[in-house]
Amino acid sequence: MKEKGIDWIIGNIPIGYSEVVYNGRKYGLSRSDFNQGKSLKVYGEELGGNDFISFNYYLTEKGSLLKPCEMPQEKVEKFILEMERTTS
Secondary structure (H helix, E strand, C coil), X not given: CCCCCHHHHHHCCCCEEEEEEECCEEEEEEEEEEHHHCEEEXXXXXXXXXXXXXXXXXXECCEEEEEECCCCHHHHHHHHHHCEECCC
């Protein structure tokens, strides 16, 4: 079975608030869409901790573009690929 890619995972993060587990810790995620869904912002905070994740994602005519906010691209990609949703 083919693994789901970053684009698919980001597209399936629910708009509004949801919770995920990453690296054994629970995070609250907030997703906001802009420009008729062609750009979105995701911000997540570790619940009961001090870690966070933040990125913007754009759908362009040339493809998709992931832009982390003040953190390494690798951190954001790892989080996206390894998080597990716990609520919808």
